[in-house]
Amino acid sequence: MPELPEVHTIASDLKKHIAGHTILDVEPVGNYKISGDYSKLINSEITNVTRIAKNIVIETNLPDTVLVIHLAMTGRVLVTEPLDYSGEWVRVVFRLSKDTTVIPLIFSDMRMFGKVTVINREELEKLQNKYGIEPISPTATADKFFEALKSKNTIIKNALLDQSIVAGLGNIYASDAMFLAGIRPETMTKAINYEEASKLFETAKQVLKEGIEKRGSTLPDKMYVDIFGNEGKYQENFKIYMQKKCPTCKTGVVYKRIQGRGSYFCPKCQPIKIIEASQKSLL
Template sequence: MPELPEVETITRDLKKELPGLEIKEVVVHGSYRPKAKDLNSVVGPKITGVERIGKTIHLILEDGRRLVFHLIMTGRLLLRDAQAKPDPDQRVTFKLSNGKELRFTDQRMFGWVELLGQEELGDFRLRFGPDPFELTPDIFANRLQQKKTAIKNALLEQKLVSGIGNIYANDALWLAQIHPEAKTTDLSQEQLESLHKSVVEILQEGIAHRGSTLEDKMYVDLYGREGSHQDHFRVYSRAGEKCLRCEGTITFTQLGGRGTFFCERCQVKSSQPTLI
């Protein structure tokens, strides 16, 4: 958390707000140590664009460098008026030429702020697979079959397909009627191509709902507002409740160290069809 829909929501808002502005001052708060050692060097050049790569957000500067944020678990990017009261866990503040501030906050400090030169961008991109939106169903299926593991683990492998996290993997597998423990090698091409459709559908829904804000309230958008996709979960966080499709009971287990939710009745482990 945040996953592709949350990061995409923030990225789209930043695209509306930042291009053409300059960073006038950088303030690092307390004992926080950014990954980028020379953050003050971003003062001056205009911001010309914003891009998402995987779950990372890139502010593109006119000199070709990129200011990169990875929110990981509890990171936030917040656009505030300069007079607004400080936000909890404020780590870095970027004071903008329009009088506003872009604030990077992070409760647990797993997130990071990095500065990339043009020559480093190619290697950075190689750390991430393509987005599901960039893949045809057959190529998506072929990439997942490269990893001989449970299908849910493969979905979370960012070098295979980027951006999918635990929430949306659970619900996409439910939509495709595939058990999260099913082995990639036991699933048919047709099932995997159907999974691609489900992944795209659930991610697009998440973006339309401006992301998911869970009970911890950690995710908010650029303006500090909660998302609403949590009101539309199919199986995620619904252990013990009825399946929305077959009225079976939603089961919870741990898979690869991640909380996993599924319907034992209508999500299958192989290419054999299940009658509901």
């Protein structure tokens, strides 16, 4: 599933490439359903492309109409030239024009879990309010991060993947952040002290920013590519995710299914956290 760095890369590229274009047509392919009245978008001008958590937000000159794309597991947003969108898994084609040039903006999705939605500003605000703290946000602090983790009694891996607690992290970047912070995925949030949470906050920022610099992660399934079809490079710098040996101590990396999600950790560098008797009553 594309995480914050992948979605950030796509949104940033789209802003540079399609802002100022007019939407000539919106064509759902086959039986794919767009949520909302997409006919409103026709003849509107794209003014900005931003991101909310893992959502791509395309704004137009219409005061109360916004296009939101969520990639889910296998979604892609592609800009191809010329007008060739015959590839498999294409779900929606937007025809865009600027001056005399017409280009397609393509949403493709193999598993069809992704969503293309047309919403108003009030709904956009509600979408924003669904999400928790985003580590790379200028307003995010270690204090707020610590409070967010403490808001639910669960294992730290679940807390990091719960978008209502921490926004933008997924399996890859959460795994690498926990490794750099020396925290095992099964550690309970109630057992994490402020110093540990502060370190995790910093390592989460570190891996997310590095992921953005490397233009995301492309796994062996090749599902993630940028809008031009290029792969990301963060996978060349995974810290613990999909590694066989710990890069720090050379101990064999453990792969374990934790509540249905594959997790990688070093049993030595990420030791089991012993919970004090007084804390156990909170679990």
